[in-house]
Amino acid sequence: MRNPVHDRARLQPPAPARIGDRVEDVGTPALLVDLDAFDQNVARMQALADAAGVALRPHAKAHKSVAIAQRQIAAGAVGICCQKLSEAYPFAAAGIARIHISNEFVGADKLAMAVELARHVDLSVCVDDLRQVAAIAAAATTGGVRITVLAEADVGQGRCGVDSPEALSRLADAIGAAPSLRFGGLQAYHGGAQHLAHWTQRRDAARRAAEQAGAYVAHLRARGIACPVVTGGGSGTAEFDCESGVYTEIQPGSYVFLDGHYGASEWPGRFQPRHGLFLSTTVMSTARAGVAVCDAGLKSLAVDSGLPRLWSGPGSQWLRYVAANDEHGVLQVLDQDGQSLLGSKLWLVPGHCDPTANLRAQYVCCRDGHVAELWDIAARGLSC
């Protein structure tokens, strides 16, 4: 006997994709990974780091996926970065053994997470204040763990990190003096430099950041303090960070995907990424002349770094994505009648990959026109 109430309680949206499906049959909006481009991006960044003798510790905030972290490590990465402690949990649970929290944190809940993670993985964290050092040292002592702590210095970003050699020395001294801590070295990250459009601008900003980082390292060395790790850099400046002679480790994230913002930059140098991340969308209304409306809006892609770009699909050359509402993308139809587009599937390049991935549950990974793998975005929404 069927029980309608019981049946109803088990209702779940159907999986938008199954392995083996044709890409054009995947329910939209879906976050698609072009595996050929992804593989090439992973390999190229690893080769860049290897050639320079610099460790690659990719930033998992960009993708939030255990499957991707495992592939990065299989290719040669030494571990991963996370930006938040809670974000590190699915990676730790999956056996990723070396995790760097490239960020500061304050509060009892955060300290408890750091201690728990340190019991299971080789954890390092950042500080830029003596009060953070004292709190982490006390929590580590109580928890019976030893935590590696890097001091963060600002090298142009103007966000976190101390801005004087004296403040840096005080941090290093305090870390070194705490039996429950281990001084891990220096974090020197310049986020703004990543996003300069021109290659020469990025090169110059990266060189200035490396120069500042080098001066901080030298200051510590003169006081008898070695920096086992100098970490920083990102997708936009990796080639310059690698050749700096200062960074022992780079932490790029977006390079696996490339997004609309990065895609608009110049890449004439030794790292040339390909677009590997797309959002597929369906045109679901063409009722008004000159307008087509698709099913991918604010809740499917992040618009903080610009609206998405049309990549492919019927009519994509005469469409422009001009406005994102919650669940609608408004497309301007240039020079043509839009009526024929109803039901068309288009591929968009999201403006910013990190917060776009954070909106979705799964990557639909495609090769040769078919769905080859499905990767959970396990750290979606883990911002504590």
Added chain:
Amino acid sequence: MRNPVHDRARLQPPAPARIGDRVEDVGTPALLVDLDAFDQNVARMQALADAAGVALRPHAKAHKSVAIAQRQIAAGAVGICCQKLSEAYPFAAAGIARIHISNEFVGADKLAMAVELARHVDLSVCVDDLRQVAAIAAAATTGGVRITVLAEADVGQGRCGVDSPEALSRLADAIGAAPSLRFGGLQAYHGGAQHLAHWTQRRDAARRAAEQAGAYVAHLRARGIACPVVTGGGSGTAEFDCESGVYTEIQPGSYVFLDGHYGASEWPGRFQPRHGLFLSTTVMSTARAGVAVCDAGLKSLAVDSGLPRLWSGPGSQWLRYVAANDEHGVLQVLDQDGQSLLGSKLWLVPGHCDPTANLRAQYVCCRDGHVAELWDIAARGLSC
């Protein structure tokens, strides 16, 4: 015997809040609901609709929470709206019996969802194209269900919906002629009118929209077609929609929370909402003079309708949220030394509530300074 690998595999981030916790102990960033304000907003909107004899069908896209939908229905709402078919599933599974999809859709995957939902709930959907009517009719016939279909007309939004009485008539005729469909009436929604800052602007835009909607209804009536439902309106225009004499049903969503964008509007009229949604955040870096950095950025709150506003917390009167990075909020410190703020917990008002709620897994609901309830955001990320 402990098994470290097994222990590690079970690692999960700790729950950021438990019922009974003091609000100040909740791990940040957390999405907080002030239950007193929420209850008042729910009651006031219901009273407004009741007084006008208009049905209230709140839009669940704003909150994506079964617990909230149940409270809205307990207060007198006739059902809910969803913007996407997949979004409707958790509500249907929880027993919400009347669901209106206030949107068009195209594609086999979407049709399959509509048929499945129609087996379990009183489902209505929107169309603005004869091809959608034909597709839904065929799917409903094959699936052995009958689906209520509303024709959408554009009344100023310029997005979806037909823009002529003739096109509307053709839709109504086609729906009426399909044995597997039921003509439900007219959807006439003007999103842009909701967001005008001045009360008189909203009043005038809402009156124009209602006038257009009324003309469409009259056109159909003259052809012998009755509109059982005329649905539209939103939080910003609800009081005008209610008094229009045209709308039989309003579909506001954000009124339960009020966000930064709506909060900046004038509310001198018969509906006066209170701020009920906040994001709590901790200052985790004060290393640089004039800057404090908090742990709530792009991945914790949506910035499409503006940066968040400081609501409360130590120093909030001399702080300004000036930039959102992925996991950082950059606060400008005015007229004071920011050092003392390290570890301070602040409450922010997100600029746009709908996409902010879509980023989070749970509402932490507070009353009298303590956590009173935890509500899952069950439809988070369901955009298919």
